[in-house]
Amino acid sequence: MSVVKINAITVPKDKQERFEERFKGRAGAVESTPGFEWFELLRPVEGTDQYLVYTRWESEEAYRVWESGQDFARAHEGGGSELAPAASNSSHLWSYEVIESAAPDRP
Structure with a gap:
């Protein structure tokens, strides 16, 4: 089964x-990595200041x-020194x- 990594x-x-x-x-470059399936950056809307990198x-x-x-290493350079660092030192990798997933039924 697939594995998901979420960086909060x-x-x-x-x-x-x-x-x-x-x-x-x-x-x-992650898009062409063998075994890569999906990426999403989730912006917080309310109740938290944590972004989720899925x-x-x-x-x-x-x-x-x-x-x-x-x-x-290249993907985590984040645009070089002009843009880094933007986040605090608080992050968690989950x-x-x-074990189960579903997609819309489409003909």
Whole structure:
């Protein structure tokens, strides 16, 4: 089954625009990584200042290979020193196994 990695990153209100810009400038190499399935950046709407960075992988091994490679380092440069750092030092990486999923029924 697939695995999901969610990075919960606290971003103060006054740095949110800058943080989002970092993701717009990301290398994009993750999309062609073997085993990569999905990416989403989730902006908080209310009740929190934590952004969620959601990635889905075909296996834990596929994620670990990417995490230990150069593409991971490039993706986390975040647009260079002009845009970094935007987030605080508060982040948490959560790991989940997908045990059930559904998609819309479409003919």
